[in-house]
Amino acid sequence: EVQLLESGGGLLQPGGSLRLSCVASGFTFSNYAMSWVRQAPGKGLEWVSTIANTGAYRYYADSVRGRFTISRDNSKNTLYLQMNSPRADDTAVYYCVKGYCINGVCYSHPDAFDIWGQGTMVTVSS
Amino acid sequence: DIQLTQSPSSLSASVGDRVTFTCRASQNIDNSLNWYQKKPGRAPKLLIYGASTLQGGVPSRFSGGRSGTDFTLTITSLQPEDFATYYCQQSFSTLFTFGPGTKVEVK
Numbered sequence A: 001e002v003q004l005l006e007s008g009g010g011l012l013q014p015g016g017s018l019r020l021s022c023v024a025s026g027f028t029f030s031n032y033a034m035s036w037v038r039q040a041p042g043k044g045l046e047w048v049s050t051i052a053n054t055g056a057y058r059y060y061a062d063s064v065r066g067r068f069t070i071s072r073d074n075s076k077n078t079l080y081l082q083m084n085s086p087r088a089d090d091t092a093v094y095y096c097v098k099g100y101c102i103n104g105v106c107y108s109h110p111d112a113f114d115i116w117g118q119g120t121m122v123t124v125s126s
Numbered sequence B: 001d002i003q004l005t006q007s008p009s010s011l012s013a014s015v016g017d018r019v020t021f022t023c024r025a026s027q028n029i030d031n032s033l034n035w036y037q038k039k040p041g042r043a044p045k046l047l048i049y050g051a052s053t054l055q056g057g058v059p060s061r062f063s064g065g066r067s068g069t070d071f072t073l074t075i076t077s078l079q080p081e082d083f084a085t086y087y088c089q090q091s092f093s094t095l096f097t098f099g100p101g102t103k104v105e106v107k
Helices: none
Strands: A003-007 A010-012 A017-025 A034-039 A045-051 A058-060 A068-073 A078-084 A092-100 A112-116 A120-124 B004-007 B010-013 B019-025 B033-038 B045-049 B062-067 B070-075 B085-090 B102-106
Touching: A003 A092, A003 A112, A010 A017, A017 A034, A017 A092, A017 A120, A034 A078, A034 A112, A045 A068, A045 A078, A045 A092, A045 B085, A058 A068, A112 B033, A112 B045, B004 B085, B010 B019, B019 B033, B019 B085, B033 B062, B045 B062, B070 B085
Parallel strands: A010 A120, B010 B102
Antiparallel strands: A003 A017, A017 A078, A034 A045, A034 A092, A045 A058, A068 A078, A092 A112, A092 A120, B004 B019, B019 B070, B033 B045, B033 B085, B062 B070, B085 B102
16 A cells, blocks of 8 residues: 655744654655645645655745755655744645656656645644 | 636535536646645545546546636536545646635535
8 A cells, every 4th residue: 555654743943943754655665756745724735845756856835945955765765854944834734745647657747746645733833 | 936726716515516616827837737635634635637637546527627728627416525625736837836725615
């Protein structure tokens, strides 16, 4: 069964730091681009960041560029999101998402997001 | 950046109704448009990719269409489990974006 399991969420203060993790299973992790998508309380879905299968390419939403860093360890089937200088408006459920490509394996630019984790809640508050 | 607008923001419907809602892109995105279903407390679910291709396991009452930069999601006979919020998302640009969503509520 294809599965994504996030961890690392919690309460952090503005200006602190936090690292989210996502362990993947049931598919060849190193063949797929991976992403983070978030949903703030009462708000819609917001794409945060995407990383290519090798880590060679990384894309960020304007709202997090320069503060968040996406990375991956293919030997551990794990995706990360390092959150630095968080703000109150970063409060959200963060989802780890697998990329889907129409032509099969999905190295850098997914056509869609097909497998989602259950999410981990991050609250930024003093 | 590519902007997506969805209309209506919400709609009230009954079981068995046919419902259609729209997603408009701010520029040409070819068929790089996907639809997701989101229920409270649940992870989003991919319904349609490439504007009109049904993801595996998704009921055939869901369908997607495109006319230029306007995209539609249609549910032909609304079922109780379909009350949810629906989001469109573009993958034309690597600055992936979601629309604001359309909430389908019980009339």
